[in-house]
Amino acid sequence: MWNLIKPRQSSLRFWQLAVLVLLFAVWHGISRNPQGAFFFGEPLAVLVRIWQWFTVGNGSLEVSLGETTLFTLNFPAEIYPHLLVTLTETVLAFGVGTLLGLGFGLWLALSPMASAILDPYIKAANSMPRVILAPIFAVWFGLGIWSKVALAVTLVFFIVFFNVYQGVKEVSPVILANARMLGANRSQLLRQVYLPSATSWVFSSLHTSVGLAFVGAVVGEYLGSARGVGYLILQAEGSFDINTVFAGILVLTVFALALDTIVGVVEKRLMKWQPKSGETEKL
Amino acid sequence: MWNLIKPRQSSLRFWQLAVLVLLFAVWHGISRNPQGAFFFGEPLAVLVRIWQWFTVGNGSLEVSLGETTLFTLNFPAEIYPHLLVTLTETVLAFGVGTLLGLGFGLWLALSPMASAILDPYIKAANSMPRVILAPIFAVWFGLGIWSKVALAVTLVFFIVFFNVYQGVKEVSPVILANARMLGANRSQLLRQVYLPSATSWVFSSLHTSVGLAFVGAVVGEYLGSARGVGYLILQAEGSFDINTVFAGILVLTVFALALDTIVGVVEKRLMKWQPKSGETEKL
Amino acid sequence: QTLEKPKVSIAVGGKNLFYYLPLTVAEQLGYFKDEGLQVEISDFAGGSKALQALVGGSADVVSGAFEHTIDMQVKGQNITAFVLQGRAPQIVLGVSTKNLPNYKSLQDLKGKKIGVTAPGSSTNMLASFVLAKAGIKPGDVSYIGVGTSAGALSAVRSGQIDAIANLDPAITMLQQKNDIKVIVDTRTMKDTLDVFGGPMPAATLYASGAFIKKNPNTTQALTNAMVKALKWIQTAGPDDIVKVVPESYMLGDRALYTAAFLKVKEAYSPDGKIPDEGAQTALKALQAYDPKIAGKTIDLTRTYTNDFVRKANDKQR
Amino acid sequence: MQRTGTVSQEAAQQPGQQAAHAALSLDNITCTFVSRENRAQRYTAMADTTLNIAPGEFVSVVGPTGCGKSTLLNVGAGLLQPSSGTVRVFGEELTGLNRRAGYMFQAECLLPWRSALQNVVAGLQFRGMPEGEANRLGEEWLARVGLKGFGDRYPHQLSGGMRKRVALAQTLVLDPDIILMDEPFSALDIQTRQLMENEVLDLWSAKKKAVLFITHDLDEAIAMSDRVVVLSAGPGTHPIGEFVIDLPRPRDVAEIRAHPRFVELHAQIWDVLREEVLKGYQQTKQRA
Amino acid sequence: MQRTGTVSQEAAQQPGQQAAHAALSLDNITCTFVSRENRAQRYTAMADTTLNIAPGEFVSVVGPTGCGKSTLLNVGAGLLQPSSGTVRVFGEELTGLNRRAGYMFQAECLLPWRSALQNVVAGLQFRGMPEGEANRLGEEWLARVGLKGFGDRYPHQLSGGMRKRVALAQTLVLDPDIILMDEPFSALDIQTRQLMENEVLDLWSAKKKAVLFITHDLDEAIAMSDRVVVLSAGPGTHPIGEFVIDLPRPRDVAEIRAHPRFVELHAQIWDVLREEVLKGYQQTKQRA
């Protein structure tokens, strides 16, 4: 019996769906109890909310540079401008944070003195509660998307940084020596040896930071903003509308998974040199 | 000239100190401007505040289990009970988060089907803004330290998890095959092959998560608590006492560095098998 | 009259609180647009964050508590309130019926846990103020920050706190389920006068002195819109409010919302004027509560101006 | 090739009879590697290979480089699933790992986080042997492979040949019923090599294990084995010759080389092998 | 050892004269490894070693396993700082990496994220050669080492011997002035090995490079070299014999083995080496 339904490659989607259904069932169960519904909302109401977001009303977004409005986007439903803002913030934060983390990680991993000197300061910065920085970012970057991007970058940066740093240190000494003997200069070593060797480290950190980029953007919006999914969540929380809060979380989650899938595809392409087990064909 | 003062091992501490002094100087410079002082406080006032925390007044902490008070600790100055609470939360969160991350990471890395099924859910959980969970944790774990621990665990867990997961997948296939041929069973493979091979991955994530454990604990306190350094910071923010806010951050940072140093010492001991360059003695 | 700055960014900490209802009304009824203003209202996690946005220069105007203007003068920031939204703080102190079913007097709160929105906030201030009058020192109770939303409700219901100082709608929700017994209710003028010994200005619109000086017409336009909204509220019934306020504020429970509205209606300023003795009251309250302000001399005339409100009222009539 | 033909035909009859009692029996094994990205990209390393090793038999496999010898051993160890065909261990069909075999890999395979001694005793520990006894045995084996005193070095502190010898000790200390060895002595100097060869022969003759031994050194193969199997060049490798080595036992690997029968066998096998290597080399030189 | 004594004394005079014109000259090198954790734990792998290689000279190094041959090559490549002594490359003192040398490592050293062809052309790319030309040269070298058609495989998809050949092509395609090779052919079968040996000899005689060659195969050493250096057993390895190989050139590695002078030299060197290996083996068998 178990063998028949045992998870395998072909029934993977089925099982994933089963878990999803199970989660919704448990959630629904919890929400039958009013106390539970108060904290977790009701799945059906949440889904209705999402449906409304994507179908009802209309939204508009002014894209402006400094004081001048460049153009105004009009959308067929309420959620789009908010979603667009949050996604923009997230993607920017993810990109900027990753690049900074990569750059700093490589630099410090390759210059032992700089790393020894700056080490405590980087660790100190990492242990700083970012929420406190939000007002400061608002001063520096304004109330628009850039202050949220900055907050999310502070989350993404450190994760990528620490992994790149360690990844570079883990390069096999023999392979490194070989590349050096083959005449690679510093920048070639960087691009042809350190980076490829650290790719799995980098991607591990990217999987973590996709999520945290969303968290950073949403928390940034949550701490103060005029639009974005975090703003919607904040509004809903203030009026005890827990269903909308969870609707916001659910929508974000879907997009986080989408972004993660993209990262996964890139990873797969870059890592195709790695040995995998079971490479024989079964006849 | 440069050669004389160029950073080297012997002058490391000097250079670190120089950076510290520089940071304080810049900070002091910013604080001359009232606008700057409003956001960053004044370094001297911050140091005075810290001094007062550790010398003036007295504090007490009731340690209780459930409803019964076990004993009351008395301290010679104001900060100690708060610091003790925050440190306890951080260390607990760090420990629990690390263990959970290790456990889950190992489990999922070793059971490909479970990982394939649960993968999207874990990534979804990682992209959930934790701040929104704070009230729920408060219900489940009360307003004491445990709700803060829970919040910090949600940060630490994912970082450790993703790195352990990737670290285990990176184990050299030949070494793994060798261990299996030598007769290692599952749990032996785990302890003798996967874990040692993933140590550098684990430690990389631990360095990141030491900081985030502090962040989680402080943010948890910030969202609702009766003591702890986060409470002090929040209280100071409410009355626009930015010096106290930074005093709190500074104190936390020092302790984060201390905890990180401990992690570093353990790491060095466990990683002594790794090849290092320059192993010849220069006469 | 041309506006110096038609685009105005307003910061507010908790937009959907009843505390800031006039702002929402003005926005929803299009009063700002009528004045030729293009306002963007950014919502913040708390009043102090909104204030920080103002000081940092990213927001022009804040919809926030009057006390901030006094606080900021101590910090060397020149901030002026120019229109009043609420004349009573709307804060309610209640005790948990679960933990303290036999509550008699304030003395019973000694050694208890009191939930406030955030330590150091105005809810904390009110609680300290009330308790101090009953001879209970701040050290005799512990204050726990529980926020204004779900956390606050659950803290009371699960018995983690013994008393709560909070705002609507949380308070009305607790009252409806009989979770708390109200002991001080500053939604009413009577209790406000009782507690503070005078009228207590609550929510205002404030901006930096420099902004007001530089943009008098813009400030006037903002004031006009707000005064119009205040007048509208005076005459509005529950049905009108329900129509105006965004659906999402209704918490899926219109009855609750209208009930809460009727309770706080009295607290809204009828004309937006900041009474002079009100400023005195606020200063006294702060001095009693915050040692850092106690010793300082404060020039109250710089913390508020009624010039704009006067003009707005003239115009309305 | 006729002469070889007869030899291999003669050998070809044996498997059928032997398969039932064989310690390790590979029956009609085919191994096709496919690229995961591009399923069309495939390479058949081994085709229709049948090979039986009786208990107590010492079989050497020789063949041109890259023909598929390591693949054969991986299949025998249960590390690689053949595309078709079955593997039997003492009569039982193999699913999963071959628990009765010890495998000394061609590539570096020491656990880098364990010192030399800890590496040698790893298998003993996995089997739950008490620490003291395991260490005693480990030290003994370290001495046997000439590494006494190097027990506390980590692998990266050892030379290439030393690492190989640690791996040898690691495999042999477990005393497995089937020993699979992939070029165990290629990194050693001739003298050390002969010492090691004798060590392995001593162990084998004392306990009569089944040994499957891969080497590029024909001398070594003949000197040590009961039977030498020659594999064809890839792709589609399969045995093209089996030679029974009827030299007297016990042998000393250095002395036996002078034996007239040794020289004769050497010439016979060499003939088959040489052609095959040249063919393989030509093939790869000309391939697309 | 007397006979060797004279040989090495005779050789010992040369370095002084040669050092100035040598392509690679190691002068009085000592290498002591220390453990980072415990500074007292040290091992002197090489002591007072002097070795000069003239431009166009082919020098082989033989010695018991673990004596310090790879260490010697690492020092010559500038990868390892000697504890004392100096290294000169074409007369200039070496600081940092030896940019004029190509080094084929003993351990696996291919870049795992590059295919075989990409590995071969890596050095050319680093030197900025245009893609097309580099690939043409790379393909040519892949064919030379008998791997035509395997260019798109990743290292883990190649057999051990194939990987070694890719590494060989990777080093030689760069046409370095000094070639350092650490047991390049140990994973190859005899036939392929001889083909490779001839390939290297052809290249060497055409361009007259300085070659420092490590091998365990004495036949190989003699067949290929102008000079064979025998190292003593460790610790404190140093040359204990240098033999000038006065066999005629050009040589074919397979045929030259029959030359009477070859046999004579083999016997001479073997004598020295054997004693040393046994000594080393005994030492490690008895060490604490």
Ligand SMILES: Nc1ncnc2c1ncn2[C@@H]1O[C@H](COP(=O)(O)OP(=O)(O)OP(=O)(O)O)[C@@H](O)[C@H]1O
């Ligand atoms: N994972 C793989 N994917 C594709 N091809 C592979 C893979 N592993 C091995 N091969 C191919 O299979 C063939 C046989 O490889 P194998 O390692 O068995 O050779 P071998 O006989 O051990 O050679 P050597 O003597 O050099 O060690 C080679 O052509 C190799 O390229």
Ligand SMILES: Nc1ncnc2c1ncn2[C@@H]1O[C@H](COP(=O)(O)OP(=O)(O)OP(=O)(O)O)[C@@H](O)[C@H]1O
């Ligand atoms: N990093 C190191 N730390 C300590 N000892 C080392 C280190 N590297 C090498 N050694 C020691 O130096 C000695 C010489 O090593 P080396 O690798 O040069 O030997 P080799 O002659 O190349 O041997 P083989 O023929 O086995 O390759 C060995 O005893 C080895 O244990």
Ligand SMILES: [Mg+2]
């Ligand atoms: Mg092989």
Ligand SMILES: [Mg+2]
């Ligand atoms: Mg070596």
